[in-house]
Amino acid sequence: RNTELPEHLKAYKGVWVFIEHDRGHVHSVSWELMGEARKLADTLGVTVSGVLMGGPGDDLDRYAKEAYAYGADRCYLVRDPVLQGYRNEPFTKGLTDLVNTYQPEILLLGATTMGRDLAGSVATTLGTGLTADCTELRIDGRALAATRPTFGGSLLCTIMTLAYRPQMATVRPRVMAMPRRDDTRSGDIVEMALGMVETDIVTKLLDFIPDASRNTVNLAYADIIVTGGKGLKTAENFKLVWELARVLGAEVGATRAVTQAGWTETDRQVGQTGKTVRPKLYIAAGVSGAIQHRVGMESSDCIVAINTDPNAPIFDFAHHGIVGNAMQVLPVLTQTFRNHLAKRVRIAA
Amino acid sequence: MHIVVCIKQVPDSAQIRVHPVTNTIMRQGVPAIVNPYDLFALEEALRLKDQFGGRVTVLCMGPPQAEDALRKCISFGATDAILVTDRSFAGADTLATSYALAAAIRKIGQEQAVDLIFTGKQTIDGDTAQVGPGIAKRLGVNLLTYVSRIVEVDLDGRRIRVERRAEGGVQLLETTLPSLITMLEGTNEMRFATMADMLRAGRCPVRRWNKDDAGIEDVSKIGLKGSPTVVSKVFGPTPRATKAEMQVVADSSVNDVCLNLLQKIFTTHPTLEEETVERLSA
Ligand SMILES: Cc1cc2nc3c(=O)[nH]c(=O)nc-3n(C[C@H](O)[C@H](O)[C@H](O)COP(=O)(O)OP(=O)(O)OC[C@H]3O[C@@H](n4cnc5c(N)ncnc54)[C@H](O)[C@@H]3O)c2cc1C
Ligand SMILES: Cc1cc2nc3c(=O)[nH]c(=O)nc-3n(C[C@H](O)[C@H](O)[C@H](O)COP(=O)(O)OP(=O)(O)OC[C@H]3O[C@@H](n4cnc5c(N)ncnc54)[C@H](O)[C@@H]3O)c2cc1C
Incomplete structure (x- = not known):
């Protein structure tokens, strides 16, 4: 059974949140997760980081400032023209490379159409565990105990990834409470290059049709x-x-x-x-x-x-x-x- | 065109009950069905087969009785069916499941190259939506999740164009074949099974593959061993400590009940009243 954490994975430290943004706004689920990440990190005595990826049209620096206000200590930024608009290939590469380089122990993503697409791809590429649609995140010992409903909610189960890192989880929007915003908080930025050009990417984003009714x-x-x-x-x-x-x-x-x-x-x-x-x-x-x-x-x-x-x-x-x-x-x-x-x-x- | 559709057999969760004392799922007598989300994937694949000709292979990993789910898919018009079944698959999480299914799809591709792979959006039991992306990464094919419409397939040019549901809108994406599509629900309606296909479903052999047939060499990647996630606890939802504060309409007039309710809501949640007034004044 996979319950012992191998020695080389013990170096993985810190709690990360993938920050999802779209047409000038960060999705609130990312801040809801930031609030949870802060609590987990405080229990573990480690730092919280946000991951921001985007193209020239995205104001990543402004989002980073917001991330600090909601509890982040650091933001990892990947800026590249190929990251304008979500596509699986370049985002999977960017997030996977960041994880392999900076080695977080926990990585949280929103269970949105973007977050689930990305989380499933990154977890498979890294060969680690991913718990879907969690409703409660706790620290048990030094590991993440992620609780989720199954069978349509009739049962709950707590899932742990003990022998692999990072421990990944997705959470649906509105499941966690919005944390308080503190604009006096600040943090630092680490930038990384993606190392990909448009011709490397097979899938093309031809158009985005916004929903007619935002209701x-x-x-x-x-x-x-x-x-x-x-x-x-x-x-x-x-x-x-x-x-x-x-x-x-x-x-x-x-x-x-x-x-x-x-x-x-x-x-x-x-x-x-x-x-x-x-x-x-x-x-x-x-x-x-x-x-x-x-x-x-x-x-x-x-x-x-x-x-x-x-x-x-x-x-x-x-x-x-x-x-x-x-x-x-x-x-x-x-x-x-x-x-x-x-x-x-x-x-x- | 050769399409593989992955389907899972699941307990009909509409009929699942949780034992009130032991908090375990009472599966006895609960019928097993094809995961309802997978039928949207199957119907879309059958439409492409109608248009381009070729074959639709349905693939399932599960216990021997999952053969019923595959036969159901044949009755709708799938060409043939493969059940990947082996004791060593037991306890698989999504990572181990995608490993086994990807291996089987590679094997299927050796018989006839695969152009498209379909999965459902998610299942109704495990409900993670992780297996589709997992298979795509393992096979190195292009991943198209939450597809709401297949706009165009150019089989000779090896290109496909789809609409994908995203937050707040729809993406129009173009990519090359082969790719893996996770199909959104409600995008089509499953056809009726024809008499001919129903008869064929009864006769058609469902091929059974064990782990060796599926080309799996590394047993550390499948089943419980290949699963990084560990289920540490299963329990029922906790009932709320206090029950609702009840008012019965028959006991006092509707007017009194409503006025009483309004006062209770606004006194226990004072900011709610202010915010409502503000919102309505804006
Ligand atoms: C896999 C799965 C997923 C599901 N997902 C969802 C989901 O996301 N959301 C969801 O809502 N359901 C979902 N369901 C369905 C769910 O199980 C219920 O069937 C559904 O929520 C019932 O809807 P209802 O309460 O409107 O209807 P009913 O269960 O029919 O209840 C009607 C209620 O109205 C009361 N009533 C009758 N007359 C009056 C009256 N005159 N005045 C006041 N009250 C009256 C009755 O006493 C009864 O309690 C799902 C089911 C499955 C199997
Ligand atoms: C209560 C419970 C909770 C679980 N939680 C997690 C979790 O958080 N993380 C985790 O990694 N695993 C989890 N699992 C294990 C997971 O359910 C299994 O690995 C399962 O085999 C596939 O996952 P899924 O049902 O979520 O499928 P999804 O990823 O939701 O399925 C997507 C699509 O993949 C295809 N597919 C899925 N399974 C099969 C199959 N066996 N054969 C053919 N096609 C298939 C179908 O087309 C389906 O529509 C959980 C299992 C249970 C019972």
Whole structure:
């Protein structure tokens, strides 16, 4: 069994975060990971580093400053024209070379379409272990104990990479809390050349077509989400969810049963096979609270559930429960919030 | 055109229950199915076969009963099927799994060169989405993940153009064959099995390869030995300590219940009210 760390791998030190950025912004998941990396590094007594790769159009220096503010001590920068826009080949080479040269013990990436593409490639190239979609990261002894849900969230397991380095893990956006920003923090920069030219790279990025509606992208970062479930019975009744959301300036979420019925877009699905969210307020109407839904929203600060069945599983993890008919409760709740907020909003405006 | 589609047999997780006392998965009686995400990959491969001719080989690593999953794929129209099965594969993580599958694909390529390899986006049990990138790296073929549409294949020019789902948009990528595609879900709909294919599925031999047949020499790279990850603990989710604070509509009027709820939310989360007012005023 692979449980003993060979002598030559004991030199691997420090916690790294791959910093993902796109069209002028760092993906928040990278800062969420930076917060976790800081905690792990403090436990281990080592430093935190961010990895930034990009082309001439990317302001890597600005991102590095942000990285320090969120907890990094150092940033490794790889700048090269071939790194403009994500492609697997050059990013895999850049990250693999950095790891082999500077030898971190832990490497964290966001479980996004970019992070998963890159993490799987880098782990295979390095021949090390990679734990996917972790919901908790801890240090056990000197090793990373990464906990993740499996079988749609019905079970959790803790996975460790004991005999290989680095120990790699991905985490989905919004699973970890955003750390506090401290702009007085600073750090240093280490630059490395990629050593690749465009003609070395087979895959060409011909175009990038941004999504027309940015709405759905906001679901993961919304402060308030109103979610409707199959208990609403019809697409017509689902509009009650939209009305409450509008009054609260909230986003609309849905269960898989609802997106499969076609009452709303699939992008609004919350859960294991949809988005992970952690709003301040999550109102669920006609939602049973199946484990696959729960794992996507249980970190919400305040969960309200409206359900006719007093024994619905959602009441086991909601903070406030209303046993009642959603078709009756939602319009009244909407009116109650409207009345209350109308006074305040007018004064503020 | 020769396409290999990797499929995994998984327990139908919709029907999985966790034992309330022992916290172990109760697999008894849970039917095994083809990983639903892999059907999008298979359908896309079959469409290319319809267009260009050639063959679609389905490949699975798993226990002997995974043969059922492969037969299912034949009933949809796959040309032939290979089950890589060997006790020494047991306990494989994604690194060891990609090693074994890559070896088998190399072997398949010796019989007839492979132009494209497909995998699903992820499975519904292990759920890591790591095996596709792993196979591509091991074979040194171009990796195209989260493909939402195959725009064009130029078989003679050995080029392929696809749309790939990225954060906040879609990338249009062009690369050379052979490449490995992980297919996004919802991109197509699996065809109905024809009577002829269903009959063929019953008769068609599923080839069984052990580790030697698959060309695996280095046993330290497969199964538990070849797996850097170690599962140290398996447990059930912890129930929340306190249950929800309940109000029953029948006990008081809907108006009272809603007003009461609003007050509770805003007094326990005071910043929420301010932020909501701010957002609505903006
Ligand atoms: C592999 C896998 C992945 C999955 N991924 C996801 C996922 O990402 N997200 C997800 O949501 N699901 C997912 N599911 C599905 C999940 O298991 C549930 O089936 C789904 O969440 C149920 O949706 P629901 O609560 O809307 O519907 P139901 O389970 O049908 O529940 C309806 C609820 O409404 C209540 N109700 C009925 N009438 C009323 C009324 N008038 N007023 C108020 N309440 C009423 C009922 O008591 C019931 O509790 C997944 C399943 C599998 C197998
Ligand atoms: C509870 C649990 C948690 C796990 N966590 C991890 C983890 O964090 N890291 C890790 O390295 N391993 C992990 N594993 C092991 C991992 O599930 C297995 O290695 C498995 O063989 C493949 O991974 P996957 O199911 O995640 O497939 P994915 O990588 O999600 O599969 C992607 C695609 O690869 C193809 N594919 C996958 N497996 C096969 C197969 N056997 N035959 C043919 N095609 C296949 C399919 O087309 C599939 O759609 C875990 C296993 C379990 C049971």
